[in-house]
Amino acid sequence: MDDLREKWLAAVAGAGDESALESVRVAALGKKGEISARMRELGRMTPEERKEAGPRLNALKDEINAAIAAKKAALADAALEERLRTEWLDVTLPARPAHRGTVHPIAQVTEEVTAIFADLGFSVAEGPQVESDWHNFDALNIPGHHPARAEMDTFYMARGAGDTRPPHVLRTHTSPVQIRSMEAAGAPLRVICPGRVYRADYDQTHTPMFHQVEGLAIDRDISMANLKWVLEEFVKAFFEVAEVELRFRASHFPFTEPSAEVDIRCSWQGGTLKVGEGDDWLEILGSGMVHPKVLMAGNIDPAAWQGFAFGMGIDRIAMLKYGIPDLRAFFESDLRWLRHYGFAALDVPTLHRGLSR
Numbered sequence: 001m002d003d004l005r006e007k008w009l010a011a012v013a014g015a016g017d018e019s020a021l022e023s024v025r026v027a028a029l030g031k032k033g034e035i036s037a038r039m040r041e042l043g044r045m046t047p048e049e050r051k052e053a054g055p056r057l058n059a060l061k062d063e064i065n066a067a068i069a070a071k072k073a074a075l076a077d078a079a080l081e082e083r084l085r086t087e088w089l090d091v092t093l094p095a096r097p098a099h100r101g102t103v104h105p106i107a108q109v110t111e112e113v114t115a116i117f118a119d120l121g122f123s124v125a126e127g128p129q130v131e132s133d134w135h136n137f138d139a140l141n142i143p144g145h146h147p148a149r150a151e152m153d154t155f156y157m158a159r160g161a162g163d164t165r166p167p168h169v170l171r172t173h174t175s176p177v178q179i180r181s182m183e184a185a186g187a188p189l190r191v192i193c194p195g196r197v198y199r200a201d202y203d204q205t206h207t208p209m210f211h212q213v214e215g216l217a218i219d220r221d222i223s224m225a226n227l228k229w230v231l232e233e234f235v236k237a238f239f240e241v242a243e244v245e246l247r248f249r250a251s252h253f254p255f256t257e258p259s260a261e262v263d264i265r266c267s268w269q270g271g272t273l274k275v276g277e278g279d280d281w282l283e284i285l286g287s288g289m290v291h292p293k294v295l296m297a298g299n300i301d302p303a304a305w306q307g308f309a310f311g312m313g314i315d316r317i318a319m320l321k322y323g324i325p326d327l328r329a330f331f332e333s334d335l336r337w338l339r340h341y342g343f344a345a346l347d348v349p350t351l352h353r354g355l356s357r
């Protein structure tokens with residue numbers, strides 16, 4: 001029995017790793033192990049012999065089990081020791097650079113514009129980009145023969161064979177959203193409508209999809225004086241200047257009467273736009289008093305209500321504010337362009353020259 005004890009305790013002590021230790025356990029205590037075989041022999045002994053050998057064999061089994069558990073723990077400790085000795089981490093290394101996204105200038109300017117008009121009491125409305133011919137044109141007093149309705153400027157949706165209804169269009173302005181707002185909410189109304197618009201036009205300064213924001217204010221006695229004040233407040237807030245001077249030039253739009261294009265006083269020193277001072281004028285939007293026929297199309301009585309409206313290109317005012325000279329910055333989603341020009345403050349010299357007249 002003592003030989004047996006010495007043999008297996010030595011085997012446990014000599015196991016170099018966990019799998020060797022497991023082999024020792026199986027050879028000693030497994031089903032076909034030596035200790036197990038001795039246990040079976042107990043059955044063939046006389047009761048006296050068994051009384052003597054049984055407890056000793058059980059004690060030996062317990063001792064070997066305990067030795068295996070202790071050895072297992074020692075092996076695990078040694079393995080950890082070895083990892084701690086060989087593995088290392090240089091905590092002084094610089095961190096990997098994090099790639100951060102930024103808000104697109106169009107999205108940022110849309111938010112800036114809506115926030116400014118929200119302060120002036122305007123709510124925001126959105127509408128479908130695929131519009132009915134009626135909402136996009138007729139309701140806005142744009143007659144069937146108007147050039148804007150020509151195939152060249154408007155993307156028409158396909159109709160099914162035999163369907164003679166006028167085709168839907170990709171909206172050419174966000175004005176139909178304001179028609180829908182008038183239909184839904186009636187007067188009085190103060191709403192701005194930002195969004196994508198589409199025109200079949202593609203050259204240096206035009207893209208088939210661009211962004212507009214239009215505004216509409218309807219009340220009992222709204223006048224062009226109110227329009228002028230609202231636009232002055234907007235321009236000051238948007239371009240972050242204390243004073244501005246606006247110039248209204250007579251114009252024509254089918255949906256407003258009278259109509260005016262609005263310029264702001266500015267300078268282009270060193271190719272950089274300065275708003276509010278200088279001898280140049282920069283056209284930034286169109287506006288006017290809503291045409292009575294347009295009020296009627298929105299179910300609003302032109303004898304009781306009147307209102308002003310205005311519209312501007314978000315892409316254009318974004319380029320002006322942030323000194324982005326090229327539409328590629330927006331439309332090729334080229335991050336190098338955006339990074340190069342994006343969010344340059346107004347006083348950083350850039351290639352503004354390309355936009356000046």
Ligand code: 2U9
Pocket residue numbers: 173175176178179211212214215216253255256285286287288290291294309310311312313314
């Ligand atoms: C309703 C009534 C009137 C919106 C208006 C303009 C003048 C205008 C252009 C600016 C540059 C379009 O992006 S642009 O090419 N817009 O000049 N827009 S008044 O008038 C409306 C709209 C809706 C119901």
